[in-house]
Amino acid sequence: MIRTSRPPSVHSTTTDSGDPFSAILRPPASESERDKLTRIQREADAKRISDSIDEEIRADEKRYRKNKQDVKLLLLGQAESGKSTLQKQFQLIYNPNSLDEERHSWRVVIFYNIVRPVLRILEALDLYGENDDDDDAGTERTARTANSAFAQSSPSPSPSVDQRLSSLRDRLTPLASIESALAERLSGGIAVSGSGKGSVFVRSGWQARTFGISFGKARERTSSVKGRFSFTGQRSALENAPEGGREDVQENPNYSTTELPETERDQLVENAAEMLSSCKYDVRELWEHPVVKRLRENRRLRLEEWAEYFLSNIDRVSSQDYIPTIDDILHARIQTMGVAEHIFEVPLHGRMVTWHLFDVGGARGQRHTWVPYFDDTTAIIFLAPVSAFDQYLSEDPKTNRVDDSLQLFKQICSNQLLKKAHLVLFLNKLDILATKLTRGIKVKKYITSYGERPNDVDAVVGYFKAHFTQVHTRNNESQRVLYTHLTSVVDTKAMQSIISNVRDSIFRDYLKSAALV
Numbered sequence: 001m002i003r004t005s006r007p008p009s010v011h012s013t014t015t016d017s018g019d020p021f022s023a024i025l026r027p028p029a030s031e032s033e034r035d036k037l038t039r040i041q042r043e044a045d046a047k048r049i050s051d052s053i054d055e056e057i058r059a060d061e062k063r064y065r066k067n068k069q070d071v072k073l074l075l076l077g078q079a080e081s082g083k084s085t086l087q088k089q090f091q092l093i094y095n096p097n098s099l100d101e102e103r104h105s106w107r108v109v110i111f112y113n114i115v116r117p118v119l120r121i122l123e124a125l126d127l128y129g130e131n132d133d134d135d136d137a138g139t140e141r142t143a144r145t146a147n148s149a150f151a152q153s154s155p156s157p158s159p160s161v162d163q164r165l166s167s168l169r170d171r172l173t174p175l176a177s178i179e180s181a182l183a184e185r186l187s188g189g190i191a192v193s194g195s196g197k198g199s200v201f202v203r204s205g206w207q208a209r210t211f212g213i214s215f216g217k218a219r220e221r222t223s224s225v226k227g228r229f230s231f232t233g234q235r236s237a238l239e240n241a242p243e244g245g246r247e248d249v250q251e252n253p254n255y256s257t258t259e260l261p262e263t264e265r266d267q268l269v270e271n272a273a274e275m276l277s278s279c280k281y282d283v284r285e286l287w288e289h290p291v292v293k294r295l296r297e298n299r300r301l302r303l304e305e306w307a308e309y310f311l312s313n314i315d316r317v318s319s320q321d322y323i324p325t326i327d328d329i330l331h332a333r334i335q336t337m338g339v340a341e342h343i344f345e346v347p348l349h350g351r352m353v354t355w356h357l358f359d360v361g362g363a364r365g366q367r368h369t370w371v372p373y374f375d376d377t378t379a380i381i382f383l384a385p386v387s388a389f390d391q392y393l394s395e396d397p398k399t400n401r402v403d404d405s406l407q408l409f410k411q412i413c414s415n416q417l418l419k420k421a422h423l424v425l426f427l428n429k430l431d432i433l434a435t436k437l438t439r440g441i442k443v444k445k446y447i448t449s450y451g452e453r454p455n456d457v458d459a460v461v462g463y464f465k466a467h468f469t470q471v472h473t474r475n476n477e478s479q480r481v482l483y484t485h486l487t488s489v490v491d492t493k494a495m496q497s498i499i500s501n502v503r504d505s506i507f508r509d510y511l512k513s514a515a516l517v
């Protein structure tokens with residue numbers, strides 16, 4: 001303990017109250033009545049401002065104390081690993097009506113998810129025609145160049161491509177105009193380099209933007225709490241919307257996604273629906289054409305899982321009155337840009353705990369946006385798509401995607417800011433892995449260290465799991481436990497029990513650390 005003494009006073013200015021300031025603040029003896037009134041008014045204004053600042057500070061402190069008790073969950077992993085799909089599964093459990101309310105707004109994404117692969121099939125036919133061999137050694141070439149100058153500079157269509165395919169191509173090529181219009185709509189005109197495969201990035205709030213345009217004056221939906229709003233309880237969504245986002249979204253409690261007045265329908269999406277509906281038989285014929293089947297089998301043409309899903313369901317999804325199902329939404333693909341925060345209230349022993357779920361963009365160019373969210377993180381779910389053993393990053397075509405996942409996982413495990421976070425690993429896309437192995441795709445061809453191990457799901461998953469576990473063990477300064485789950489995050493039934501398991505394990509750590517505070 002230290003003692004302090006009063007400094008010696010230079011002049012004796014001590015007043016009656018012993019406070020030197022009161023002399024300064026005391027009104028002059030000559031103050032007129034008018035000056036007095038002005039002074040009193042000025043003092044009252046100053047007090048009001050000071051009180052409101054005090055009030056704000058008290059509210060901030062309260063919010064801060066409450067936020068300290070909230071759960072912050074980060075979903076991390078490379079692009080296409082399934083983060084946004086997992087977020088939708090959380091939404092289904094903890095805010096079940098909100099995904100249902102969004103159904104209509106997903107049409108624009110799904111139409112894009114159909115049109116884009118149709119055009120890629122046409123590009124592949126231009127490249128290979130029927131002159132493909134049965135070797136998939138050149139498959140990476142397709143993935144890397146289907147969208148590139150190579151496609152344009154390659155010889156014109158093989159003369160042997162049959163007449164039927166030529167006429168299908170003539171009829172389906174006009175879809176290109178719809179593709180660019182839909183991409184423009186989704187990305188809000190933002191082009192992001194390295195997005196690859198002609199995919200589009202969306203920032204949080206894309207629904208607000210497309211929805212605002214789509215349906216005129218829509219409304220804030222899910223929450224009455226200020227700042228906690230939007231279609232999923234997604235904070236910052238509209239706050240971040242650059243132009244018109246927030247203003248376009250206004251209260252309309254009678255809104256129903258399935259009963260839109262004709263005047264409020266989005267003309268672009270309606271045109272896309274009409275165009276797809278009018279060419280759906282052509283799309284189906286193209287998709288089922290033996291030449292296209294062969295290109296897929298010999299892997300000259302590789303389409304992503306969402307393309308296969310929607311093209312296999314083309315009759316249903318291109319019907320005029322199509323409204324996406326929850327399963328369709330789970331399969332829809334749109335790249336996340338930046339970080340989107342989703343807020344859920346999760347029950348714990350009869351009370352509600354607020355969970356902030358952060359869904360990040362996983363492409364390499366997006367990863368720098370993660371770091372500001374690392375502080376105070378309660379838990380991380382890292383998603384590693386094990387089906388991607390035969391794929392390469394679209395942003396860096398030399399890097400195998402499983403290898404990239406391992407490198408990224410190492411960075412997350414060893415990050416000092418995250419060392420106290422509860423760590424969960426999802427080895428994801430098991431369903432796609434199983435399909436690939438059944439089709440006879442050999443892991444050792446892409447991961448040479450796999451050697452002569454059996455090419456079945458158990459052995460492959462065991463091999464990858466061992467590698468991820470080893471990365472964790474070697475970078476586990478704080479001796480934390482790694483909780484691993486084998487997942488297909490599109491599988492709603494299985495995800496219900498996996499998510500409740502993850503929730504319980506996060507809450508166990510949460511209660512332990514709360515007890516220590």
Ligand SMILES: Nc1nc2c(ncn2[C@@H]2O[C@H](COP(=O)(O)OP(=O)(O)OP(=O)(O)O)[C@@H](O)[C@H]2O)c(=O)[nH]1
Pocket residue numbers: 077078079080081082083084085086305306330331332333334335336337360361362363428429430431432487488489490
């Ligand atoms: N069949 C299947 N599809 C999956 C699975 N996980 C994700 N997908 C699909 O893979 C695509 C990509 O998933 P997203 O959730 O958008 O990936 P992301 O990690 O959010 O990607 P970024 O936003 O680019 O970082 C979507 O079309 C999903 O439906 C899975 O386990 N099985």
Ligand SMILES: [Mg+2]
Pocket residue numbers: 083084085334335336359360361362
């Ligand atoms: Mg995403």
